[in-house]
Amino acid sequence: MKISLVNGLLSVKPLAKFARQRARKMMMDRAETIGVYWRDEVKELERRSDESAQSSSPLPAGQLAREKINPIWEEELRAIADPTIDYPPYYTTKFHAYDEGNLGWLPAMEVDAAARAVHAQIWTDERSGINGDKSLRASYHQILKEYFDEISAETPKDIVDLGCGIGMSSVAIGEAFPNARVTGIELSPYFLAVGQYRLKQLEKTGSVHWKHAAAENTGLDASSADLVSAFLVFHELPSSAAKDIIAEANRLVRPGGHFAIMDMNPASKIYRELPPYVFTLLKSTEPYLDQYFSLDMNQVFQDAGFSAPRIVANSPRHRTIIAQKV
Numbered sequence: 292m293k294i295s296l297v298n299g300l301l302s303v304k305p306l307a308k309f310a311r312q313r314a315r316k317m318m319m320d321r322a323e324t325i326g327v328y329w330r331d332e333v334k335e336l337e338r339r340s341d342e343s344a345q346s347s348s349p350l351p352a353g354q355l356a357r358e359k360i361n362p363i364w365e366e367e368l369r370a371i372a373d374p375t376i377d378y379p380p381y382y383t384t385k386f387h388a389y390d391e392g393n394l395g396w397l398p399a400m401e402v403d404a405a406a407r408a409v410h411a412q413i414w415t416d417e418r419s420g421i422n423g424d425k426s427l428r429a430s431y432h433q434i435l436k437e438y439f440d441e442i443s444a445e446t447p448k449d450i451v452d453l454g455c456g457i458g459m460s461s462v463a464i465g466e467a468f469p470n471a472r473v474t475g476i477e478l479s480p481y482f483l484a485v486g487q488y489r490l491k492q493l494e495k496t497g498s499v500h501w502k503h504a505a506a507e508n509t510g511l512d513a514s515s516a517d518l519v520s521a522f523l524v525f526h527e528l529p530s531s532a533a534k535d536i537i538a539e540a541n542r543l544v545r546p547g548g549h550f551a552i553m554d555m556n557p558a559s560k561i562y563r564e565l566p567p568y569v570f571t572l573l574k575s576t577e578p579y580l581d582q583y584f585s586l587d588m589n590q591v592f593q594d595a596g597f598s599a600p601r602i603v604a605n606s607p608r609h610r611t612i613i614a615q616k617v
Contacts, residue, residue, distance in 0.1 A: 315388040317572070322408035325420045329404040336400045336485065339363055360396060364484060371487060372480035373503040381529050382478060382505075387576045399481040402457055403489075413606050428460070430605040431522065431553040432467035438601065438613055444549075447471050447517035451543055452499075453506040453536065454478070454524035458486035461499040464520055471518075474500045476509050507535035514545045525554045526583040533586055537595045544616045550597060556610035557584040588612055 322329045339361040378394070386392040387405070410423035418426035439446060448471055452461040455475030465473040477483050483501050490496050504510050506524065519540040525533055540550040555562065562584075565573070574580050592600045597614035605611045 318408045325411045327404050327407050332404050333400045367484045371483045393479040399485040428463040431611055434603055434605050434611045449516045451516045451519045453521040456482045458499050460522035465498050476502050476504050478505050507539050513542050516543045517548045519543050519550045521552045529579045530582045530586050541596045548616050552612040559608045561608045
């Protein structure tokens, strides 16, 4: 099925809504089959059972119409959000079957369960099921470590994690490189608030330094990182934003430092042979997927001032891209 035909179908609002709802239901059903009780996990997050929240009575939440959310979430949101942020138009569209995109409590509270559900079927061996998400992250970090060993590079001491979400990628890369200082950059303050709470629950408070900012305009100092990483970010970007973020990564990386991306692999057999109806469901939740699939990463990296990137498949459907600042 041609991309133009899929885009045409999804321009019909009732069809797009049906496709998003169908894709969401498929993920939630899959989650339950691997023992991820999606709805229960979200309810637990909404209510907050930690000691600091017990003194507050729950209030209705805008995006969580049928549930109650502890008001401490709103307090923490105000504390972590930068009120001067100007959200780019590409970011305020519908993402992942959420009308509010990434700017709401529901997407922030569901992303952990969603990641485990989506990545459950990547492999067919012991890495599958509940281990899928963890295995995907480990495959990325293993390639990074092998690459640094191969070129006799020092392990990174300062890492910037672009589009860090609720910090799943930040925590994981910090565990892979335990001596590194990790800074997580995220444009959704809702995700940052949930990430901050999640670190507390994991007893990893202080292991990640958060900053509410756009990945293309981080506000961090130039030449301040040994490694800039973006885990499952670029398939959510229009090509113009992708180019801007790669340029920003080049600004952040010290001479000889690296920029690495882990994301969907358009060249993989799975995506090349994806049934039309499945691609339509996928595209309904990923509005810029066609732009990502057509972006020439090799050229864009070099245009931004990096070396020709090394591109390695790290799963049957994902690739790792690594390049050095020249």
